[in-house]
Amino acid sequence: MSTEKLDRLVVLGSKGGPAVRPGGPWPSSSLVEIGGRNIVVDCGLGVTRGLVDAGMSLKALDLIFITHLHSDHLLELGPLIHTAWTAGLATPVTVYGPSGTHDHWLHFCRAMEFDIEIRIVDEGRPDIRELVSVKEFGEGTILAEGGLTVTALRVDHPPVIDCFALRFEHGGRSVVFSADTAFFPPLADFAKGADVLVHEAMLEEGLERLVARTGNGARLKEHLFASHSLAEEAGHIASDAGVKRLVLNHLIPADDPAIGEADWVAAARKSWAGDLTIARDGLVVELSGQKAASGEETA
Numbered sequence: 001m002s003t004e005k006l007d008r009l010v011v012l013g014s015k016g017g018p019a020v021r022p023g024g025p026w027p028s029s030s031l032v033e034i035g036g037r038n039i040v041v042d043c044g045l046g047v048t049r050g051l052v053d054a055g056m057s058l059k060a061l062d063l064i065f066i067t068h069l070h071s072d073h074l075l076e077l078g079p080l081i082h083t084a085w086t087a088g089l090a091t092p093v094t095v096y097g098p099s100g101t102h103d104h105w106l107h108f109c110r111a112m113e114f115d116i117e118i119r120i121v122d123e124g125r126p127d128i129r130e131l132v133s134v135k136e137f138g139e140g141t142i143l144a145e146g147g148l149t150v151t152a153l154r155v156d157h158p159p160v161i162d163c164f165a166l167r168f169e170h171g172g173r174s175v176v177f178s179a180d181t182a183f184f185p186p187l188a189d190f191a192k193g194a195d196v197l198v199h200e201a202m203l204e205e206g207l208e209r210l211v212a213r214t215g216n217g218a219r220l221k222e223h224l225f226a227s228h229s230l231a232e233e234a235g236h237i238a239s240d241a242g243v244k245r246l247v248l249n250h251l252i253p254a255d256d257p258a259i260g261e262a263d264w265v266a267a268a269r270k271s272w273a274g275d276l277t278i279a280r281d282g283l284v285v286e287l288s289g290q291k292a293a294s295g296e297e298t299a
């Protein structure tokens, strides 16, 4: 029997937006284990804890992809790499992100200069600044290495211009992340035939209560409708793409007690009849065509 790890997707943080609330889910981050590679997609707050809880050794940090520079996808990038470094990371890490990612990393290293310098001298660690390379990408193929192919598609997330959906393929398996986007029909071609489409989603009935809670109501609501997709729009993309499974993720609202999984399912079912999973922190989806190990299966 093969001892090779099964390919899988783990959703580490499933909520949309940067806020965290008592007992609630964490902002955006995911782990894709495919073809023996550990791939972190987005680094919202909680990504380090999420990776450890998912069973990944931080020393095995390898590839990181950032879809766009909104804080709910980026805030813990530096802290993740730094924590991995203090945990004994000694192998190269490559960070792929849109324009501005390199500056972000340099500024993080500057902010942590005292600690970095002292640990190199005091603990004999390698220089973290030499372990990490940052590669900024645009549309198209951004990585093709050892059977792993990663491609990017610019999506519609105003006012952010550099926001990219990502497609990961290896050995005939594929996972696509929509990133943050308003309803964007070209995503269906980009996600064509994928095993799993992880698509962001909002639920209309929860938005009124959400904007009332957060205080800057009208502006926030305007942003949400211009820049994000409703669950039924995610279903449309999944149907047009003919994917095997749709995972609704980056949920807005994510922690409204009046909204449960059944509400998300009902909204997606207006436009999607295939396999459906509503993300939550720690959700595992096997990429071998089998059922999710610890995910909710919904008819």
Ligand SMILES: [Zn+2]
Pocket (backbone or CB within 6 Å): 016, 017, 028, 070, 072, 073, 180, 250
């Ligand atoms: Zn977001």
Ligand SMILES: [Zn+2]
Pocket (backbone or CB within 6 Å): 068, 070, 157, 180
């Ligand atoms: Zn965003």
